[in-house]
Amino acid sequence: MQAPLTGSAARRPRHWALIAALLAGVVACYVPALPGPYQFDDSIGIAVDPAAASLSVWWQAPASHVRPLSKASFAVSHGLGERLGHAPMGHRLVNVTIHLAAIALLWRLALQLSATCLPRTRARDAAVGAALAAALFGLHPLATEAVSYLSGRSMALGTVLAGTCLLAWIRARTLGSRGWSVAALGLAVLAALARESVVFSIPLLVGAWELLRRDRSAAHFGASPRAWRAAVPLAAVAVAALLAMSWHDRYAELLRMSAWIAQVRRHDASLITALGYFGGALSLLRAPTIDPDVSAALSGAIRWAAGAGLMGLLWWAWRVRERHPQWLLAALWVLAWLLPLYAWPVRHDVVSERHFYPALWGVAWAVGVTLAPALQRGTTDTARAAAVRGAVGTLILVLSALTAARNLDYRSEVSLWEAAERSAPRKVRVLNNLGVAYMEAGRWDEAARVLNRALLLDPQHGTVPWNLAAARRRDLGVLREPVLLDWPQPVHTDTDPAPR
Numbered sequence: 001m002q003a004p005l006t007g008s009a010a011r012r013p014r015h016w017a018l019i020a021a022l023l024a025g026v027v028a029c030y031v032p033a034l035p036g037p038y039q040f041d042d043s044i045g046i047a048v049d050p051a052a053a054s055l056s057v058w059w060q061a062p063a064s065h066v067r068p069l070s071k072a073s074f075a076v077s078h079g080l081g082e083r084l085g086h087a088p089m090g091h092r093l094v095n096v097t098i099h100l101a102a103i104a105l106l107w108r109l110a111l112q113l114s115a116t117c118l119p120r121t122r123a124r125d126a127a128v129g130a131a132l133a134a135a136l137f138g139l140h141p142l143a144t145e146a147v148s149y150l151s152g153r154s155m156a157l158g159t160v161l162a163g164t165c166l167l168a169w170i171r172a173r174t175l176g177s178r179g180w181s182v183a184a185l186g187l188a189v190l191a192a193l194a195r196e197s198v199v200f201s202i203p204l205l206v207g208a209w210e211l212l213r214r215d216r217s218a219a220h221f222g223a224s225p226r227a228w229r230a231a232v233p234l235a236a237v238a239v240a241a242l243l244a245m246s247w248h249d250r251y252a253e254l255l256r257m258s259a260w261i262a263q264v265r266r267h268d269a270s271l272i273t274a275l276g277y278f279g280g281a282l283s284l285l286r287a288p289t290i291d292p293d294v295s296a297a298l299s300g301a302i303r304w305a306a307g308a309g310l311m312g313l314l315w316w317a318w319r320v321r322e323r324h325p326q327w328l329l330a331a332l333w334v335l336a337w338l339l340p341l342y343a344w345p346v347r348h349d350v351v352s353e354r355h356f357y358p359a360l361w362g363v364a365w366a367v368g369v370t371l372a373p374a375l376q377r378g379t380t381d382t383a384r385a386a387a388v389r390g391a392v393g394t395l396i397l398v399l400s401a402l403t404a405a406r407n408l409d410y411r412s413e414v415s416l417w418e419a420a421e422r423s424a425p426r427k428v429r430v431l432n433n434l435g436v437a438y439m440e441a442g443r444w445d446e447a448a449r450v451l452n453r454a455l456l457l458d459p460q461h462g463t464v465p466w467n468l469a470a471a472r473r474r475d476l477g478v479l480r481e482p483v484l485l486d487w488p489q490p491v492h493t494d495t496d497p498a499p500r
Contacts, residue, residue, distance in 0.1 A: 018131050023100050026138045029403040030096050033148040033410035034089050042150045053078045066250050069193035070154040091150045098156045099147045105163045106361050107134040112170050116213045125372040133368035137361045139399040141288045141406045142281045146357035148410045158195030159358040161187055166205050192241040197340045203235045204336035212329050258346035270345035277351045288406050293424030294350045326366040333362030413437040428458045439471055447471040
């Protein structure tokens with residue numbers, strides 16, 4: 001059994017200065033978004049909900065809220081925003097802090113995974129790989145929506161709690177500690193209170209680790225039946241969360257709506273679509289957008305081709321698992337996060353970028369571990385090492401520039417929806433919301449032009465004609481009808497009552 005990084009192993013290079021510099025760089029990339037306003041669902045789900053502004057109000061009925069821990073965190077960050085004189089800035093500062101915590105936590109988790117799943121990896125390679133993974137994760141523009149978009153906090157907070165839960169579980173299993181097992185269960189409960197889907201990912205993450213862990217003398221991977229039995233309590237927490245949701249009035253309503261969506265879109269390839277989008281955004285082939293234009297109506301041929309490609313990647317990861325187990329673990333990590341969200345088409349939006357926030361780290365870690373040996377000074381092929389270091393440095397600079405540029409989009413609703421319109425110029429909801437943003441900025445002629453385009457694309461749309469008429473009258477009075485609910489409800493801007 002492989003021990004965790006304690007004792008002499010704890011003295012391995014930790015690259016603390018590099019991590020500190022990385023965190024400072026991440027903060028610099030996210031500074032442009034700090035003065036931005038509430039965006040999209042924020043205006044209804046956070047801005048006008050008294051429970052998101054006051055812990056005392058939240059405490060009056062804590063069990064009635066959807067994602068109660070996330071809701072309580074908004075009450076705390078609202079207090080910070082009041083002190084700063086800018087409530088959204090307070091929320092974003094807390095979001096950035098959560099992102100920094102996720103980077104540090106997942107860096108630590110990378111070291112533990114190297115110790116337990118890649119025991120032959122040198123300590124220095126493990127440390128460099130963990131630092132590189134932290135940089136790729138922290139600076140990738142795909143992570144931006146879970147940080148700068150206030151409503152994305154539940155995904156980032158759930159990631160931190162789930163990652164801490166996995167770390168506690170690893171310590172419980174490697175040390176044989178009952179106390180760490182209890183801590184893991186408690187963290188799983190907290191994760192469910194922050195983001196309900198996370199609790200279904202946790203048993204899958206634990207299962208992936210149990211499958212791939214081994215000690216230095218083991219020739220093969222594989223968990224014993226006893227190990228699987230030990231994970232039963234975490235699966236029980238997930239089942240209990242599902243039962244609690246079915247009995248909760250608000251969650252029960254959302255589950256009924258999800259069931260209706262699943263019936264309407266039962267022929268959509270939800271997981272394949274999500275994985276395809278994730279691959280494009282991960283490789284920077286898709287620009288970040290708050291409202292992606294992804295067609296769920298894939299043809300049968302495209303479905304089969306995409307499915308075959310994904311199966312091929314999994315088969316390759318399985319084939320190289322003995323020499324490069326990080327790739328199989330990365331594949332299982334991505335699936336563990338996306339299966340609970342996209343195994344069935346139960347969401348109104350085909351994809352949302354904040355959902356890929358935790359999945360991003362699995363690929364970043366595999367890349368970091370793979371490149372770490374070539375990044376070391378003193379390797380045999382110094383020319384190759386220099387080329388790899390140059391390529392990695394360039395990549396980090398590019399990611400930093402793209403993330404900083406993406407955060408500039410969050411300075412205003414107009415800039416955010418203009419960026420979305422560049423990515424999805426024929427999506428009616430994007431055009432509608434851009435038109436509303438123009439009206440609120442007093443740009444009436446541009447609003448009418450954009451809304452007219454939307455009406456030509458969908459003459460039967462229920463919201464666009466209303467807003468187009470308002471733009472022509474130059475009248476903002478009929479645009480917004482906020483409701484005080486935990487979950488965003490549809491008004492004249494195209495927000496969404498279904499799970500997002």
